[in-house]
Amino acid sequence: MLKIDNLVKEFGQLIAVNGISLDVDKGETIVLMGPSGCGKSTTIRSINRLIEPEKGSVVFDGVDILRLNGDELRDIRKRIGFVFQHFNLISRLSALDNVMLGLVMGGMDRETARSKALEAMRKVGLENHCDHKPSEMSGGQQQRVGIARALAFEPELMLWDEPTASLDPILVREVLVVMEELAKYRASTMIVVTHELPFALHVADRIVLMDKGNIVEVGMPSKVFVNPASRIGQQYKELIAYQMNTGAQTLAGKRIE
Numbered sequence: 001m002l003k004i005d006n007l008v009k010e011f012g013q014l015i016a017v018n019g020i021s022l023d024v025d026k027g028e029t030i031v032l033m034g035p036s037g038c039g040k041s042t043t044i045r046s047i048n049r050l051i052e053p054e055k056g057s058v059v060f061d062g063v064d065i066l067r068l069n070g071d072e073l074r075d076i077r078k079r080i081g082f083v084f085q086h087f088n089l090i091s092r093l094s095a096l097d098n099v100m101l102g103l104v105m106g107g108m109d110r111e112t113a114r115s116k117a118l119e120a121m122r123k124v125g126l127e128n129h130c131d132h133k134p135s136e137m138s139g140g141q142q143q144r145v146g147i148a149r150a151l152a153f154e155p156e157l158m159l160w161d162e163p164t165a166s167l168d169p170i171l172v173r174e175v176l177v178v179m180e181e182l183a184k185y186r187a188s189t190m191i192v193v194t195h196e197l198p199f200a201l202h203v204a205d206r207i208v209l210m211d212k213g214n215i216v217e218v219g220m221p222s223k224v225f226v227n228p229a230s231r232i233g234q235q236y237k238e239l240i241a242y243q244m245n246t247g248a249q250t251l252a253g254k255r256i257e
Contacts, residue, residue: 001026001189002047002157007056009042016042017053018213026156029183029190031200034210034232040193043210044159047191048080049073060157078106081150081158081188085165087142089134095145096121096130099152113152120148124178140171144178151182158182160192172196179203197240201225209233 002024009017017039024030032040045051047058049065058065065076089098096117103113121127124144134142143163150158160179164172176199183190183203194200200207200221207224209217209232217230228234 001028001061002191003057003059004043004047005057005059007043007046007053007058009039009046009051009053015213017046019056020210020213020215022208022215022218024189024191026189028205029192029203030206030208031204032191032193032208032210033195033200033236034216038210039213040210041161044161044191044193047157047159048077048082050082078153079156081153081155083143083147083150083158083160083163085162087134087139087146087166089142089145091134094131094133095126095137095141095148098134098145099149102149103152116152116154117148120152121145123151123182124148138171139167140174143167143171143175147175147178155188158188158190160190160194162193162195164194164196197236197243201240209236 004020004022006019006021007017008015008019020043032043034040042051046053047065053066056066060076060080063076065073068076090101093101096114099117099120100110100113103116104110118127118130121130124147126141126144126148129137129141134145137145143166147163163179164175167175176196179192179199180203182188192199192204204221206218207221208215209224209230211230211232217224217228217233224233225237225240228237
């Protein structure tokens, strides 16, 4: 489905992605994790060339995306959905029009675009909010419109760049529920950059841990978070243990300082 080989991205003297390689199978949900600045977002943005890497290859369905010209790249991006940290909605348009816009701009007739947009809004649980403007919606709802916008293209590959990072904690869950449902039904292959441990534990087929531009560990959540082979994996294991311990103490009625 997707094969990344020796991907390198530099920003001046900083090597953000240091020759990483990764194979992703069709229908698989991969979660990229690691400390801030380790190269996760740069990696995922390089897949569809929102960032241009220095070298390497990104082969999607037999085609090296890094070798495509402008028209070819635009065509293949229609098969790859991308959900950003920020909503990037057009404030003067309704939620449905925001979802339809990319389809219409790509040449689809409005009736077909509207039908696909309505179905995408239904998938994210916002079929009753189609006429709402972004300013009339919560942050979680706006991000779900952003997800619907990507889903409307019926992508074979979905890329998620910390989709809950801009949300208040109370709104995070509604977005994660949508993501979990999509992963469960295997509507598309998914690569997710996130710091949300519960999501990674429940949904990921494989965890990819990164540090300083390198992949330091790859494996099932049950392996990476239980018997880690890397320093980063050990830190996540300790974090999970701490969260479980503090949660148990809180339920027992003890005050946690």
